[in-house]
Amino acid sequence: xxxxxxxxxxxxxxxxxxxxxxxxxxxxxxxxxxxxxxxxxxxxxxxxxxxxxxxxxxxxxxxxxxxxxxxxxxxxxxxxxxxxxxxxxxxxxxxxxxxxxxxxxxxxxxxxxxxxxxxxxxxxxxxxxxxxxxxxxxxxxxxxxxxxxxxxxxxxxxxxxxxxxxxxxxxxxxxxxxxxxxxxxxxxxxxxxxxxxxxxxxxxxxxxxxxxxxxxxxxxxxxxxxxxxxxxxxxxxxxxxxxxxxxxxxxxxxxxxxxxxxxxxxxxxxxxxxxxxxxxxxxxxxxxxxxxxxxxxxxxxxxxxxxxxxxxxxxxxxxxxxxxxxxxxxxxxxxxxxxxxxxxxxxxxxxxxxxxxxxxxxxxxxxxxxxxxxxxxxxxxxxxxxxxxxxxxxxxxxxxxxxxxxxxxxxxxxxxxxxxxxxxxxxxxxxxxxxxxxxxxxxxxxxxxxxxxxxxx
Numbered sequence: 001x002x003x004x005x006x007x008x009x010x011x012x013x014x015x016x017x018x019x020x021x022x023x024x025x026x027x028x029x030x031x032x033x034x035x036x037x038x039x040x041x042x043x044x045x046x047x048x049x050x051x052x053x054x055x056x057x058x059x060x061x062x063x064x065x066x067x068x069x070x071x072x073x074x075x076x077x078x079x080x081x082x083x084x085x086x087x088x089x090x091x092x093x094x095x096x097x098x099x100x101x102x103x104x105x106x107x108x109x110x111x112x113x114x115x116x117x118x119x120x121x122x123x124x125x126x127x128x129x130x131x132x133x134x135x136x137x138x139x140x141x142x143x144x145x146x147x148x149x150x151x152x153x154x155x156x157x158x159x160x161x162x163x164x165x166x167x168x169x170x171x172x173x174x175x176x177x178x179x180x181x182x183x184x185x186x187x188x189x190x191x192x193x194x195x196x197x198x199x200x201x202x203x204x205x206x207x208x209x210x211x212x213x214x215x216x217x218x219x220x221x222x223x224x225x226x227x228x229x230x231x232x233x234x235x236x237x238x239x240x241x242x243x244x245x246x247x248x249x250x251x252x253x254x255x256x257x258x259x260x261x262x263x264x265x266x267x268x269x270x271x272x273x274x275x276x277x278x279x280x281x282x283x284x285x286x287x288x289x290x291x292x293x294x295x296x297x298x299x300x301x302x303x304x305x306x307x308x309x310x311x312x313x314x315x316x317x318x319x320x321x322x323x324x325x326x327x328x329x330x331x332x333x334x335x336x337x338x339x340x341x342x343x344x345x346x347x348x349x350x351x352x353x354x355x356x357x358x359x360x361x362x363x364x365x366x367x368x369x370x371x372x373x374x375x376x377x378x379x380x381x382x383x384x385x386x387x388x389x390x391x392x393x394x395x396x397x398x399x400x401x402x403x404x405x406x407x408x409x410x411x412x413x414x415x416x417x418x419x420x421x422x423x424x425x426x427x428x429x430x431x432x433x434x435x436x437x438x439x440x441x442x443x444x445x446x447x448x449x450x451x452x453x454x455x456x457x
Contacts, residue, residue, distance in 0.1 A: 010036075011035065012036040012069055013030055013036070013074060014037075014039060014040075014072070016073060016074070016076075016079050018040060018041055018048070018051065018056070019039075019041035020041075021154050022099060022143060022145065023039070023076065025144075025154055027051055028054065029141060038059070039058060040060070040066050040085060041059075042060070047153065062083055062085050063084055067094065070094055071095065072095045073086075073096050075099065077098065077170070077171050100171075100176045101176045103143070103176070103177065104176040104177045107163055107165070107178040107179075108178055110161050111180065112161050113165070113179050114164045114180070115166075115174060115179035115182050116185070116290075117166075117182060117208060118187070120188065120283075120339055120343070121185045121186065122168070123145040123146045123315050123318060123334075124279070124318050125287040125291060126144045127146070127148050127312060127315045128291040129164055130142045130148065130151065131311055132291055132294070132295055133164060134150060134151075135305075136298075138158075138162045138298070139158040139159055139160040141158040141162070141163045142155060143166065144164075144165075144315065146315040146316050146334070147315065150311070167179070167208070169191065170194065175204070175211060177211070178211070179212050180212070182208060182216075182217075182219070183219045184205060184208070184209070184219070184220045184227055184230075186221055186226070186339075187201060188201075188337065190337055190367065191367075192366060192367070193370075198226070206230040209231075210235065212235075214236060217237045217239060219239045219294060221246075222240040239297070242286070247293070248266070249265075249266050250266075250285050251266060253285065257351070257352055258280055260279060260280045260284075261276075261282065261284070262274060262275065262276045262277070263275055263285055267296060275306055275309055275310075276306075276310050277312075278312060278314075281344075281346070281350075282346070282347075292305055317449070319331060319333050320333070322449075322452050326434075326436060327437055327438075328437075328440055329439050330455060331348065331439065332441075332443075332448075333441065333442070334444075336367070336443075337371070341360070341379065345441075348381070348439055348441055349381050352437075353437060355383040356438070356441060357382070357383065357384050357433060357434060357441070358386065358441045359442045359448055359451050359452075360379070360388065360443045361443070362388075362406065363390070364390070364391070365398070372406065375406055375410075384416045384418070384433065385415055386426050386430060387403055387407045387410070388448060390403050423447075423448075423450045423454065426448075426451045430451070
């Protein structure tokens with residue numbers, strides 16, 4: 001499809017799953033450009049009301065007769081092939097485009113596209129970069145995979161050449177993008193329901209670097225071995241960053257009682273200035289260095305970089321403080337990969353506490369099965385693990401693996417672990433254990449957050 005944001009404004013675009021975190025942002029960009037937009041989702045939400053107030057036609061439930069005078073339908077990989085709107089679209093020969101390709105088409109309308117890629121940390125780093133761009137008055141368009149207070153949601157529509165988005169590697173989606181700057185935070189084995197193995201993932205990230213134009217930039221984490229492995233004669237400019245080595249580095253790190261770091265940022269031997277973060281964890285020093293590197297590319301004054309990073313207090317669900325009750329602090333985190341879980345628990349250890357109780361909900365059967373051994377060894381920093389049933393997400397339970405099997409394997413390695421089978425069970429168990437000064441962590445990409453919220457109520 002030749003998609004032109006200027007000339008095709010008479011076209012009507014329909015989004016299946018318009019309330020989703022990425023789809024809602026794309027719909028908002030089109031509404032701002034003057035398009036006619038409609039969309040459906042399975043339940044009402046605040047984001048649907050926002051889109052409605054900007055002129056979108058919204059339908060609750062997926063039905064064939066939702067497609068009224070539609071020219072193009074956008075859908076995500078999560079939409080099943082028997083969805084009634086997809087079936088009707090094929091019957092009527094309405095043009096179809098998946099979300100990643102459509103986002104790529106929108107990026108074509110901007111010059112300075114920033115695509116934040118990596119197995120972990122995309123939402124946090126996209127949020128950091130967004131804070132800096134807003135601090136520098138670049139008026140960017142922003143699409144982020146979580147709610148960010150500074151933009152009051154998960155998207156912002158700007159009127160400049162700057163476009164900032166997460167770039168997800170699932171099903172090689174980000175290969176349809178048009179980045180001027182690509183940030184690669186890390187590469188790990190994940191999404192093994194699609195990728196054959198880690199080498200397949202690394203090859204895909206190498207392809208991602210190769211779609212960046214010759215005058216563009218790849219900002220890469222040199223501390224990550226898998227990232228180092230893919231830096232084979234790229235055609236674009238490369239900026240490396242790392243806590244100890246790289247073009248952009250951090251020195252003189254100091255950690256406060258909340259686990260957040262202050263450090264001196266350097267570009268090679270040049271001292272840039274001192275950065276203070278408001279989000280905890282050593283991994284966020286690394287994320288911040290990638291954002292500092294971007295500031296160098298766009299010639300953003302360093303004081304604006306400092307201001308943007310200091311003002312960032314975290315995206316929702318990323319080590320998010322939910323509240324305190326009876327002296328017990330509740331924190332929620334989206335971590336669902338063993339590497340992320342280790343980083344989350346390592347960060348929690350730096351906060352003043354008595355004991356750490358971690359309620360974890362595994363996310364998808366394929367991830368739990370393919371990374372089973374890694375899941376057995378990532379909870380060592382928790383005093384006790386409360387393990388919930390696997391959150392199926394887009395999958396069906398075929399008996400591939402169970403949370404009880406994972407619990408048995410974890411217990412064999414000496415970690416105190418209890419299996420529970422509902423949010424209520426998890427709540428009752430932690431209530432019987434928690435004491436003044438303890439930390440309650442709810443961890444996972446499903447709905448485990450409810451346990452902490454129920455406790456605070």
